[in-house]
Amino acid sequence: MNPTPVDAPGRERQDAYAVSAEFYDVLQAERDEARVRALYRDDVRGARVGVLDVGAGTGRVTLMSLLESRAPVHAVEPARSMRTPLMTRLASLSPELTKRVTVHPQLLEEAGLYGVADVAVCHNTVACLHPESRRALWPAVAEALVPAGVLLVQLPPARLPRHRTTLVLPTRTVGRHEYGGRMVTSADVDRIRTRFDYWVREDGRVLRRHDETFWMWPLSRPEMIAELRKEGFIALPERPDPSVLALRLA
Ligand SMILES: C[S@@+](CC[C@H](N)C(=O)[O-])C[C@H]1O[C@@H](n2cnc3c(N)ncnc32)[C@H](O)[C@@H]1O
Known part of the structure; x- marks a missing residue:
């Protein structure tokens, strides 16, 4: 009997980033690198249990977290097209760094992560999630965090644009x-x-x-706070850059 391949062709989800992955780093990397450092560096420096990068993409937050913290890093990235440059980026690092990072090739809801982090980052991840998928993500984030863990979410646009x-x-x-x-x-x-x-x-x-x-899908800050309150998160005071919402598990 042939064993069923663990990652059989056809089981791979349709890849939403198949085209963009090629251009992602070349067109957006520099600007994003400075931005994620400014937005999250102080938080990941304080991580003791671990850093969870939800929707790691090509690895901007993952790499910054590895360099700035001494804690284990969990990069969750379901899309193969984005995970491939992420793996290439990680492969270029020293073994001291790579032994501290684990790449999870599923949706966070499917990754089975429990209490692995005290800081979770959703950078540029939730705006593109259908509201149902977004709401399905929060219980998985809560499970992946230890009690009193902190979640940092880059907020989606608050409303529809008036013009193109x-x-x-x-x-x-x-x-x-x-x-x-x-x-x-x-x-x-x-x-x-x-x-x-x-x-x-x-x-x-x-x-x-x-x-x-x-x-x-637009969502205002108060709506996001209300949605996350149902999952046990309490909003922390507004940060210097209001595009990121910080919350703590109650
Ligand atoms: C727009 S990309 C941003 C990537 C990266 N955070 C960045 O800013 O460069 C969003 C990523 O989230 C991933 N993603 C979508 N749903 C997810 C889920 N439920 N769990 C983990 N990752 C998810 C996608 O595969 C995609 O690579």
Whole structure:
């Protein structure tokens, strides 16, 4: 009898980041690196039990946590396209660092993590979750934290945008090629449509173009606090950067 492969083809979920993963680090890494350090460094430095990076992506928060704390780090990343650059990033580190980080290739709700962290970070993770998925995430975060553990959530947009807006991402040159992109957001009933357009140029000529669309669900700070209160979280005082909500397990 053939044993069933643990990760059989077809069991892999559709990968929402299949296109963006290639462009994620090249177009957004520098800005994001400084941002996650400013937003979470002091918290992860204080971690004693562990740091949980929920939706680790290509590893921006994971790497900062490894470098800034001495605690174990748990990076949870279900999308293979994002987990692959995360693993490459981790593989380039010294064994002293890599032995402290564990990568969990599932949704947090499926990872079976209990009491592994006293600091959990959801950076740029919950805005793109359907409200049902978002609500399913919180009990798993609570279980993964020890009592009095702290959760840091980067808040989704509080409301729908009034107008269509375009954010041009700074271009990067890689050898002969220039990489560029833009993000176009617009309201669509109760959701925010977020379309990323990417391009690669050589001598002004477009070699290729790709696009990928994500959906975001707005939620205000008071609504987020109320949602998390049901899962046993109490909001902490507002931080210098109000885009992040800090809560503590009661
Ligand atoms: C927009 S990306 C952000 C990645 C990273 N935090 C960053 O800011 O660069 C959101 C990530 O959350 C992951 N994700 C979505 N639902 C999740 C869940 N329930 N548990 C863990 N990760 C999840 C996705 O696979 C995706 O890589």
